[in-house]
Amino acid sequence: MKFKYTVCFIKKGNKILMLNREKAPIMGLWNGVGGKIENGESPEEAAIREVWEETGIQLDSFVSQGVITWETPEGIVDGIHVFLGELNRDFKNNTPQKIREGILDWKEIDWILNPNNLGIPEKVPQYLPVLLKQKGHHFFTYKKGNMLHEKRL
Template sequence: MFKYTVCFVKRKDRILMLNREKAPIMGVWNGVGGKVERNESPDQGALREVFEETGIRVEAFYSKGTVTWETNNGELDGIYVYLYEIDEHFTYDTPLKTREGILEWKSIDWILNPQNLGIAGMVAQYLPVLLTEKGIHSFTYKDGHITVS
């Protein structure tokens, strides 16, 4: 089991992103998330993290997966990734300063724009799959690229 989750909350053509104020990836836009706690599943941890960091209660995921990579010492590491869709009429005003950083709705086009250097490294590679293919996915990161299996 991996230690961390990253979760994307989608409303219409926008995703709620967090510009992190703390390491890791300080100053970079990413989904919300964090550590899976002892005695909880990754799914439970993801739901809890979304609520703790945003106050939004999400239900079932639209798509989810794992992103795995090999560490410098040859061990397998990874993160659980989730996409939740909320009702298009749900109101959540941003920007919003939180203890984790700044939350803001960002357009999917902005997030995936190849000129955008402010998005967490792998997001632009796996997020399109999460957005277009409902279900459970397995991503592998190697040599700067993600493959889907």
């Protein structure tokens, strides 16, 4: 399945580069970087391009990736391609940094996954730990906001 959007989490040590978005649909929340897949692009190519455009970081590959699907209130299956990239601990990137889409900042993984954290999209604490622990390709299926199952290829 190919969906319209990507999101990429960039890990360095015990931190992930997050973007506090200034635009809908998740305005004001911290999420990975990403965006729309352009005509002729694969999801991987789009994620690499979006990471470069939003952060200036050149990723060549991902350590983990997946597809998240859910059913809209209208009964239509929608989804997003999710990626996890990893940088060397020595990589330097000064944050916080204001960019066109919002503010980039390195956030501790424990902060991102804290059950009391209301500042991230609701599905992130469910699928991000899987991407961090099990490298490879994953498929996550949600219904009414709850993960029904996760499958790894």
